[in-house]
Amino acid sequence: MGDSEAGDMAGADSAYPWLLPSAVADPRASGDGSRRTVRDWVVDICCLAVAGVVGLLVVESLRHDPHVSGPLLLADQLIGAAACTALWLRRRWPVGLAVVLVVLSVVAPCAAGAMLVAVFTVAVHRPFRVVAAVGGLALVTAPVSAAVRPDPDLTFIVSAVAGVVLALTVIGWGMFLRSRRQLVLSLRERARRAEAEAGLRAERAQRLAREDIAREMHDVLAHRLSLLCVHAGALEFRPDAPPAEVARAAGVIRDSAHQALQDLREVIGVLRAPGGGDGDEASRPQPTLAELDDLVEESRQAGMLVTFDGRVVDPRTVPPATGRTAYRIVQEALTNARKHAPGAEVTVRTAGDPRQGLTIEVVNPAGEEESGVVPGSGQGLIGLSERATLAGGRLAHGPTPDGGFRLHGWLPWRT
Structure with a gap:
């Protein structure tokens, strides 16, 4: 039951979203059992089988008890079957079902298996205060059950201690699985946050790179282009300038355009370099x-x-x-x-x-x-x-x- 129940943690927790460390619930699960997944069905059937096997073992033991009459044995069997069937509601009302089965197991030993499954469910899916209350009730009723329906093969002390040990084992096992489940969910949430932070850092790096490109483009090209505009303006307003001046201005325009392209290549080369241009400042062109x-x-x-x-x-x-x-x-x-x-x-x-x-x-x-x-x-x-x-x-x-x-x-x- 432990491995299957542990694999069912995600589906079961989705019915109780306030239990999750990050309050992340599975939207597929409604908590009413009407939309069970395949894994939910497997886990529920396993729990029902465990409760049924325990109930059959108790019935077999009661058959050899001379103090148990036929009608009482039949009543125990019916109550045990009803308790096992009620486990179908353990996802919807785990606490209420556990309390009812704990009280019922005092007078009907055949319901002990279903009671243990119900208490285990509470230990897995409920906070410690609720688990302590339900578990305390189960521990108190263990010696009471041994007194009300004594086992002919065991003494009262042995029977009471066995009941307490079984209850403590189930509660401890359930709380261990719950803590492990919360640890896994916490690690997943931490991984999601780390991934989101990595995405934000990547976006910030891209934004800073764009700002660097814009700044470098302005610093490098504004000066060159302003020179081009000055000389081009001079040619426009002095169409009758001597050929020597026109040639000189055209040469300056050509050289400035060439230098602007060269500066542009250098800036883009720096920005494309590994590390985003970080490194030795003196080596940057x-x-x-x-x-x-x-x-x-x-x-x-x-x-x-x-x-x-x-x-x-x-x-x-x-x-x-x-x-x-x-x-x-x-x-x-x-x-x-x-x-x-x-x-x-x-x-x-x-x-x-x-x-x-x-x-x-x-x-x-x-x-x-x-x-x-x-x-x-x-x-x-x-x-x-x-x-x-x-x-x-x-x-x-x-x-x-x-x-x-x-x-x-x-x-x-x-x-």
Whole structure:
């Protein structure tokens, strides 16, 4: 009965969802026995068979008892058969059925097998308080039954002790199966939660990867595309320019487009690398502070007036992550100045050391020409603020009293 009953735990527990550790019930089971599964039928038949065998053994013992008359034996057999049949209701009313059978077994020994099955069912499917109450009643009635219907082959003490031992065995067995069942359900619930958490972590990783792609695409391509727009705009508004200038502008457009494609390949290669781009920062193919001079010169070749005041003694000593963040800040500031203040002189200042950190400042007055050369989404400064915060620094930006714009950032000098 134990193995079959243990295999029936899921179907039986579905009738009592409040017993499950996570209150997870099987929607197929209604608890009234009208929709039993194949396993339910097998378990119920096994329980009925066990109760019937015990009842037959008791009947056989009563046949040899001279104090038991024929009508009394027939009544015991009828009561035992009714008790076994009543086990069909053990899923629906386990506690009530167990109490009735415990009381009935006092005067009808043939119902002892059904009583043990009913008590076992309560031990498997009910909390400890209910099991203690029903089990206590079964333990109390064991010596009473031995006194009311004594066994001619056993003394009162032996008969009472045997009844108590049987009741304790059934109760302990049922509680053990219930605890094992709850452990299995708890492990399954924990596995489901772990799987759900893994799915959430995967979604978060995908979201962060998309954000990294968006940030890198903006940082890498906005600068190049703004250069393309400036030179293309010059060709559009100066169709009568000398052939040499047209050729030079076309060459800059070609080189900028080629460089933009190359930067795009590098960024995508980093993002596709194992580990999502994590690893040695110095090995990532992205610019650092040492390449800030090239960025300023590139902007000057595009027609911008840029004054660069670099006070870092050796830019190559700046940590790669810090230098890369500083490079992106200056790059975005130059791109914004080119878009919103064309013709204005831009001043770029960098200073710092390992003790004070790295300071970046980009200032430009109001533009001399009408802005709106290149459309923008307005997300670049937000992305720079997030980048600076992630690096442990800070970034401030806003208009100046003369109508210009100032961007000031500080980054820690982390090795």
